[in-house]
Amino acid sequence: MPPSFRFGTVGSPKSTPPKPGGSVGAILRLAELELNAFELGWVQSVRVSETTCADIRLAALEKDISLSVHAPYFINLNADDVEWPKSRKRLMDAAYYGNLAGATDIIFHPGSYFGRDPQDVLPIAIGRLEECVKELQQAGNSVHLRPETMGKSAMLGSFNDVLLMAKSLPNVEPCIDFAHLHARAGDGSMNSYDEWSRLLEQMGKTLGETALRRLHIHLSGIEYSAKGEREHLPIRESDLDVRAIFQALKDYQCQGRILCESPILEEDALYLRQLWLEIAGE
Numbered sequence: 053m054p055p056s057f058r059f060g061t062v063g064s065p066k067s068t069p070p071k072p073g074g075s076v077g078a079i080l081r082l083a084e085l086e087l088n089a090f091e092l093g094w095v096q097s098v099r100v101s102e103t104t105c106a107d108i109r110l111a112a113l114e115k116d117i118s119l120s121v122h123a124p125y126f127i128n129l130n131a132d133d134v135e136w137p138k139s140r141k142r143l144m145d146a147a148y149y150g151n152l153a154g155a156t157d158i159i160f161h162p163g164s165y166f167g168r169d170p171q172d173v174l175p176i177a178i179g180r181l182e183e184c185v186k187e188l189q190q191a192g193n194s195v196h197l198r199p200e201t202m203g204k205s206a207m208l209g210s211f212n213d214v215l216l217m218a219k220s221l222p223n224v225e226p227c228i229d230f231a232h233l234h235a236r237a238g239d240g241s242m243n244s245y246d247e248w249s250r251l252l253e254q255m256g257k258t259l260g261e262t263a264l265r266r267l268h269i270h271l272s273g274i275e276y277s278a279k280g281e282r283e284h285l286p287i288r289e290s291d292l293d294v295r296a297i298f299q300a301l302k303d304y305q306c307q308g309r310i311l312c313e314s315p316i317l318e319e320d321a322l323y324l325r326q327l328w329l330e331i332a333g334e
Contacts, residue, residue, distance in 0.1 A: 055334045056307045058118050059325040060089030062270065065318040076111045083115035087321055089309045091120045092155065098124065098145040102152055109154035118309060120157040120268065121150035128163030129177035130208055136180065143184060151193045157268055159227045162199040162208040173208055178220050185221050197224050198268055203232035203281025211251060215258050227268045230297050235276035243293050248300035267308030271324060284313055287320045298331045
């Protein structure tokens with residue numbers, strides 16, 4: 053029976069050699085490390101050719117690496133009418149080229165409340181996301197769009213935000229960043245087995261139990277203040293209780309991918325994989 057989770061990195065491993073380098077080199081290096089998931093870090097912009105996408109797809113297929121894309125940071129579902137078309141293009145470019153490269157999931161930061169009430173912002177965000185989903189479906193593009201849970205309370209991207217987006221639209225599911233959810237509270241909470249269990253139970257009830265079998269998770273250590281996230285840390289330098297997270301994931305029979313965003317990418321990805329095998333008994 054295969055392990056419940058695939059493990060990998062967001063962005064190329066630090067130890068990727070200069071040749072062949074790039075995303076293909078990163079895939080080859082992940083395979084050497086016996087990691088089997090990779091999130092292409094297109095976080096500044098989508099600048100990739102269709103030829104390169106074909107090379108990435110082939111390398112990932114040959115090495116059995118599951119691919120996703122982290123879309124550019126500069127996407128905001130609550131942007132004003134002048135800025136929204138630019139945000140939309142960034143998301144759609146990530147979905148188009150990501151699909152060509154063999155990625156199944158497109159992760160993105162949903163944006164900011166700009167000081168407005170989340171209840172006022174969410175209908176705008178969902179309406180705009182719906183337009184994107186419809187265009188992708190019409191084009192025969194089957195990628196899942198995954199709004200990420202964000203680490204600051206001023207940002208669109210609470211757990212309830214992404215859950216509601218996913219409930220409202222087909223081919224939309226959350227990207228659960230546990231470190232962000234811990235930091236977002238700003239008070240050290242969201243760090244216990246009971247809290248994570250309630251979160252997974254709510255997700256299962258809202259989106260169906262099958263959603264728990266295809267989770268897309270970001271994990272790292274994190275430093276935070278009362279306002280939320282400050283920076284990512286190596287996992288063992290943070291107060292995030294990863295064991296509690298993994299125990300909850302095991303007890304709710306979760307499956308999917310766990311991508312590391314720590315400053316020591318592959319080192320912590322390997323640590324997470326080993327810890328999961330220890331806790332899950334796989």
